[in-house]
Amino acid sequence: YPVTFSQTGLPSGTFWDVLLGSGISTSRPLVFGEGAEGSSFELTAPNGAYFWFVETAFTSNYTVTPPYGNITVASGPVNVAIVFTPITPSTTHYSVTFTETGLPSGSTWSVILNSTQGTGSGGSSIGFSEPNGTYYYNDISTSASGYAATPSSGSVTVNGKAVTVSIVFQ
Structure with a gap:
């Protein structure tokens, strides 16, 4: 089933990615990873519970909201919205x-x-x-x-x- 991650806040052409793991625990192995330079991308996952987090190596000048979460795929699509906020030099x-x-x-x-x-x-x-x-x-x-x-x-x-x-x- 499709799991769509969409973002706002990054300039066009900025690479970003999400890691998606099986289960709802970070101790489980990651099974999916995807990156994009656009506003959204789609993974395909079978029914089940998943833990995800935004891998920020490419977007270190931004804070991410939410930076991670849990989703459940239950015979249908799942959409996750992510907001990137620039860290300005004056940020404490x-x-x-x-x-x-x-x-x-x-x-x-x-x-x-x-x-x-x-x-x-x-x-x-x-x-x-x-x-x-x-x-x-x-x-x-x-x-x-x-x-x-x-x-x-x-x-x-x-x-x-x-x-x-x-x-x-x-």
């Missing part, structure tokens, strides 16, 4: 800090926020600078064998002040 940025506990000394860890990877060593924090908006984070990993992150993905909302996300490795 705020600290988004990821802290970790539980990793052994000497190990490294990383997290991806808004398609940008940050890395740190055990006991250290990873910092980003973002304007107001909601951002998706995922792919939290470590060099320490046998350790998993909780949470392993999620979203963080910046609203006029710095934000800290605590990650526990076990």
